[in-house]
Amino acid sequence: QAPAIELLKRGTLDVGVDGVATPGDLITYSFTVTNTGTVTLTHVPVTDPLVAVVGGPFASMAPGAVESTTFTGSYAITQADIDAGTVPNTATATGKDPDNGDVSDDGSHNEPIPQAPLIDIVKTGSLNLGADGVATPGDVISYSFTVTNTGNVTLTNVTVTDPLVTVLGGPIASMAPGAVDSATFSGSYAI
Secondary structure, three states: OOEEEEEEEEEEEEEEOOOOOOOEEEEEEEEEEEOOOOOOEEOEEEEEOOOOOOOOOEHHHHOOOOOOOOOOEEEEOOHHHHOOOOOEEEEEEEEOOOOOOEEEEEOOOOOOOOOOOEEEEEEEEEEEEOOOOOOOOOOEEEEEEEEEEOOOOOOEOOOOOOOOOOOOOOOEEOOOOOOEEOOOOEEEEEO
């Protein structure tokens, strides 16, 4: 007797209508189990530490039997997954041989997560004309900077530079997607 089993795991990420990976988007997994041995296997489940596998177990699989529709699973991606750019995962198919021994095989899949790092800055300025109300040398323009993480990954060490103004504040250690900061950076310029 030569009991053997093979597991092939596949995954597909659905990024939704916006086409951008965001937390909660689903990776749908499919599992193909093949009895590659010479004996019938019984009680054949698929287990996965990341995914709740739906379907099965098979009561019996004859030698050469291939099953690709019974087992499925899905996983909602997290911000940590997007920041990592990938979701690696391994599942295991196990069966009992005629002597009630276990035979198993691992199936791994590494789902790439598309990253879209983007940042936006809005600079505003206000000129203080002083008490005379007339622009004179030395009057100060005060600048503020609003920085927004418009991408889908966490940004780190965010700084603002300006060739005219010494920018005060920062760097911002970390900005999650969608984060807006309008208080950290400032600058001034004497006309």
